Amino acid sequence: MSEQDKNIKDLKILITEEQIQTKIKELAQKIETAYNTNEDIYVICVLKGSVMFCADLVKEFKHNVQMEFIRISSYGNETKSTNNLHAIDLTLPNLEGKNVLIVEDIIDTGLTARFLTDLFKIKHHPQKLLFVSLLNKKCARQIDIEPDYYGFEVDNKFVVGYGLDYKGYFRNLPYIGYFPL
Numbered sequence: 335m336s337e338q339d340k341n342i343k344d345l346k347i348l349i350t351e352e353q354i355q356t357k358i359k360e361l362a363q364k365i366e367t368a369y370n371t372n373e374d375i376y377v378i379c380v381l382k383g384s385v386m387f388c389a390d391l392v393k394e395f396k397h398n399v400q401m402e403f404i405r406i407s408s409y410g411n412e413t414k415s416t417n418n419l420h421a422i423d424l425t426l427p428n429l430e431g432k433n434v435l436i437v438e439d440i441i442d443t444g445l446t447a448r449f450l451t452d453l454f455k456i457k458h459h460p461q462k463l464l465f466v467s468l469l470n471k472k473c474a475r476q477i478d479i480e481p482d483y484y485g486f487e488v489d490n491k492f493v494v495g496y497g498l499d500y501k502g503y504f505r506n507l508p509y510i511g512y513f514p515l
């Protein structure tokens with residue numbers, strides 16, 4: 335018996351698989367150019383939401399890449415930010431002097447992005463730190479922060495798919511959609 339209380343038949347597609355994949359190619363090119371070096375890029379995948387985006391993005395890189403994974407949660411089972419960040423696992427190797435790229439699924443209130451940016455600058459001292467988010471929910475911002483790169487701006491609706499979940503479901507969809515109210 336599934337505990338899913340939303341039906342995929344009601345989901346409206348907002349961003350197609352093709353749009354996502356085209357955008358990822360563009361982003362990868364811009365990001366690689368911005369590092370302006372041939373040295374390795376340390377890609378930090380912020381679990382769980384950015385798993386799909388990060389996996390597809392690194393496939394486009396020509397640089398040598400090291401992938402690292404950290405886990406943070408701010409939504410629980412809600413469709414609104416709880417403003418309560420749980421850093422579940424922030425274990426990382428020494429990143430001092432490295433080219434670091436933080437990869438997020440969506441920036442909503444900006445709390446997670448602020449926390450991560452401060453953490454990396456204060457604790458890890460990278461040579462160059464860039465932040466990319468697939469989605470940018472600018473209208474929900476509570477903290478003045480912008481990623482260096484983002485794929486698509488979305489308005490103030492709860493979106494799922496391509497890594498983003500509702501109660502743990504819909505991460506596996508290759509596109510992004512929402513449930514109309």
Ligand code: IMP
Nearest residue numbers: 383415441442443444445446492493498
């Ligand atoms: P922020 O700290 O409020 O910016 O929220 C960042 C995190 O909240 C993201 O990494 C997502 O995991 C989650 N989140 C924010 N908006 C959505 C949404 O529309 N759908 C699914 N998850 C979301």
